[in-house]
Amino acid sequence: MSTPIQAGSTDQRLRCVAVQDDYSTFKTDLQIADIQSLVVKRSGAADVTVTENALDTDPDDAHTDGNIYNAGGGEYLVSVPDAAVASGAPSVKIYGTWTDGGDSGYLIGDPYPLVGYDWQSSERSLTTAATTAIGTTFLGTALTKGSAGTIERAFWQILKTQAVTDGTAVADAGNTVTQFQTNLTAPDSQYDHMILVFVSNGLEGEARPIDTYVQANGVITLQEPLTEIPVGDEEFVILPQHSHPISEIQAGLATPADLQITIAPLQASITARVNGTTINYFVGEVVAQTVAITDSAGSAVDLSTKTLQVVIDSPKASHGDVQVIASGSITVSGASNNQITFVNTAAVTATARTLRWALRDTANGDEVLAHGRVVVTEAAEED
Numbered sequence: 001m002s003t004p005i006q007a008g009s010t011d012q013r014l015r016c017v018a019v020q021d022d023y024s025t026f027k028t029d030l031q032i033a034d035i036q037s038l039v040v041k042r043s044g045a046a047d048v049t050v051t052e053n054a055l056d057t058d059p060d061d062a063h064t065d066g067n068i069y070n071a072g073g074g075e076y077l078v079s080v081p082d083a084a085v086a087s088g089a090p091s092v093k094i095y096g097t098w099t100d101g102g103d104s105g106y107l108i109g110d111p112y113p114l115v116g117y118d119w120q121s122s123e124r125s126l127t128t129a130a131t132t133a134i135g136t137t138f139l140g141t142a143l144t145k146g147s148a149g150t151i152e153r154a155f156w157q158i159l160k161t162q163a164v165t166d167g168t169a170v171a172d173a174g175n176t177v178t179q180f181q182t183n184l185t186a187p188d189s190q191y192d193h194m195i196l197v198f199v200s201n202g203l204e205g206e207a208r209p210i211d212t213y214v215q216a217n218g219v220i221t222l223q224e225p226l227t228e229i230p231v232g233d234e235e236f237v238i239l240p241q242h243s244h245p246i247s248e249i250q251a252g253l254a255t256p257a258d259l260q261i262t263i264a265p266l267q268a269s270i271t272a273r274v275n276g277t278t279i280n281y282f283v284g285e286v287v288a289q290t291v292a293i294t295d296s297a298g299s300a301v302d303l304s305t306k307t308l309q310v311v312i313d314s315p316k317a318s319h320g321d322v323q324v325i326a327s328g329s330i331t332v333s334g335a336s337n338n339q340i341t342f343v344n345t346a347a348v349t350a351t352a353r354t355l356r357w358a359l360r361d362t363a364n365g366d367e368v369l370a371h372g373r374v375v376v377t378e379a380a381e382e383d
Contacts, residue, residue, distance in 0.1 A: 007087040007114040013077040013092040014040065014084070014108035026074025027105055030098055031055070033274055035068070035107065038085035038096035043111075048084040050094070076107065089114055117238070126247045158333040164237045165191065170288055171232025177225040182218035182236075189213060193243050196220065200235040202228060209243035277372025279350045280355060292334065293359070293370050299334030307363035308332070309330035310342050315356050322355055323348050325360075352378045 005012055013054055018027035038050040054064030059077065069077040078094055085092060094109035102105040117133035143159060146152030170181040181276070184191075184240040191213040198206045208222040279289055293301045323345050331341040340359065348355065361367040 002110040002112045002115040004115040004117045005085050005092075007116060009085055009118065010082045011067070011079070011087050012082075013063075013079050014092070014109055014314075015071075016076055016094050016096070016107045016111060017074050018076060018098060018105060018107050019074065019103045027098065027100070027103070028072065028074050030068075034098045034100045036097050036099065038066075038078065038094065038107065040080055040091035040092050040094050042084070043091045045089040048081060048089060048233040050078060050080055050096075051082070051194070052300075078109075085114060086113075088195065089116070107183065112141070144307065162240070164239055166235065166237045167218070169230035169232055169236065171236040172217075175229050177227070177229055177232070177270065179219060179221045182220055183219075184213070184218035186213070186216065188215050190215075190219070191238050195239040195241050195243055196222070196236050197239065198234055198236045201233065203234050203236075209245075211245060213276050218252070231256065231329065264375060277370060279374045281344065281370065281374065281376045283349055283352055283376055284346070284381060286344055286346055288341055289344045290333075290339055291359070291370065293338045293340065300334070300338035301369065302330050302337045303340065304337035306361040306369070308340065308369075309360045309362050310340070310349055311360065312344070312355050312357045314352065328349060349376050350376065352376050 002015060018030055020027065032052050032055055034114060035052050038052060039051060040048040041245070044050065049195050051066045052068065052319075053064055054068075056064075056067045056069040056079070059190070061069070061070050063079050063137060064122075065079055065081045067079045069079075070360040080094065084094075088221070091111045091113050093111045094107065096107035098105055098107060116137040137282060143156055144160070145156050146151065165184070165185045167182045167188075170183055171176070172181045175181060191210050194210050196208055196210050206226055208226065211221045211223045213220050223243075249260055279291075281287070293303060295301055308327045308330045309332060310323075312323045312372055313319050313321045325342045329342060333339045355378050356371070357374045359369045363368055
């Protein structure tokens with residue numbers, strides 16, 4: 001597409017190229033007599049016929065409708081009537097045919113957008129009328145949806161997602177720092193939980209989340225108070241951004257109760273001669289001990305699916321094992337499968353001393369289910 005032309009301008013030239021009818025080569029030496037049927041195609045409007053006149057010898061020759069300048073390489077500049085670039089069409093291009101002896105072909109022009117400003121003006125200052133016209137035309141352009149995949153569609157989608165609503169506060173004796181009338185007329189709840197920003201007068205720059213909006217009198221209720229009461233004519237915009245009400249935010253916060261963590265460590269109790277997690281023996285005895293395993297809440301710990309092991313060792317630096325009781329030698333019992341029964345060896349009670357014991361689940365990383373002390377005490381025995 002070529003450089004835009006100001007609609008309604010005068011003395012314009014349109015570019016075209018001359019090609020053979022099979023489009024194989026350019027025609028570089030056309031004469032006026034060779035050219036026929038020159039016409040300016042105006043998109044959506046009537047064509048304008050161009051009557052061939054003469055060849056210009058210089059691109060700066062005075063404008064004469066129908067004159068043609070050979071720019072070389074098969075390119076030609078055609079001086080067209082002012083009607084060809086008049087307002088009423090979005091773009092124009094020139095088209096024609098030619099015949100030279102046994103050869104023939106086409107003159108095919110570039111499309112020229114017709115715009116409301118003088119693109120060819122030499123003025124470039126931001127204060128000039130030409131640049132002001134460019135800006136005015138651009139700002140006044142209505143953006144359409146465009147085709148899928150185009151930049152126009154992308155801009156249209158962005159603008160839709162960022163579209164704001166503008167309004168003005170209305171004077172009313174009932175206005176407060178959290179509720180006031182406006183000139184809005186949208187249905188109820190249209191702007192609930194969006195963000196309102198004042199852009200003029202004494203409240204300019206203040207932003208507050210909207211709690212509710214009611215169509216009657218355009219009443220807006222804010223979640224947080226303004227610094228002063230709107231007296232009327234304060235302009236504002238409403239941003240399409242959702243803001244949760246303060247009550248919802250507060251309801252979603254964790255309470256102290258939510259943050260409490262209860263850890264229930266395992267503990268052991270034992271029938272008969274076990275005090276807490278301490279297992280008591282007397283020197284020389286080999287007996288069965290039964291231990292009930294519960295958590296700190298007193299609930300039974302089911303041991304039926306675990307691979308159990310009881311280890312009794314010395315608390316001294318060597319930590320030597322005194323007895324290791326495998327799962328097959330441990331009996332699980334009780335209504336809740338939380339009791340274990342095992343028999344010590346004579347090595348455990350050989351002398352009076354204090355040892356350690358632990359119940360582990362070897363299939364679960366040697367998890368310790370219970371532990372404590374083993375106390376071997378001397379007792380009277382027959383010599």
